[in-house]
Amino acid sequence: MRRDVFFVCAGFIVLFALSSCTISKSEMEQGIKQSFQKKMDTDPDYKKYGMKVQKVTLIKAGLNSYDGFVTVLIGNKTHEIPISVKADGSQYFYETKPLAFAFLIKYNLQNLFKQ
Numbered sequence: 001m002r003r004d005v006f007f008v009c010a011g012f013i014v015l016f017a018l019s020s021c022t023i024s025k026s027e028m029e030q031g032i033k034q035s036f037q038k039k040m041d042t043d044p045d046y047k048k049y050g051m052k053v054q055k056v057t058l059i060k061a062g063l064n065s066y067d068g069f070v071t072v073l074i075g076n077k078t079h080e081i082p083i084s085v086k087a088d089g090s091q092y093f094y095e096t097k098p099l100a101f102a103f104l105i106k107y108n109l110q111n112l113f114k115q
Contacts (some may be wrong), residue, residue, distance in 0.1 A: 022089045028066070029056040032085070032094050036070050049074050049104070056083075064088055070096075079103045 037053040040046045051072045058068035064087050069080040082097040 023087065023092060025058055025060075025066070028085060028087065028092050029058055029068075031092075032056045032058075032070065032083070035094075036072075040072070049107070054078060058085060074107060 033053050033056045036056070040049070040051040040053065051074045054071040054073055056068060056070050058066040061067045061084075066085040066087065068083055068085065070083055071078055071080050081100045083094050083100070084097060085092055085094045
């Protein structure tokens with residue numbers, strides 16, 4: 001009986017330890033939101049636009065991958081920037097997809113003609 005209780009307790013400890021090492025989708029979304037905003041605030045190529053990250057939405061695309069969007073506000077319009085995320089349970093990285101910032105071309109042209 002004592003041995004069974006020991007194994008059950010040991011199993012819960014291992015389960016707890018493993019679950020605490022796994023990053024959740026919402027934690028990734030929040031981390032990406034903060035990281036992306038920091039990039040928009042500090043990178044000279046993007047700082048001038050005053051982009052504000054509204055939200056990050058991720059959808060599981062594979063075993064260790066997610067696809068999604070970073071929704072940003074620039075001026076009075078929102079734009080969705082497509083991203084890809086790779087995760088291994090405790091770490092993740094993201095990257096924007098090709099032409100993710102193409103909307104800035106239109107934004108620059110519109111502002112050029114307003115002046």
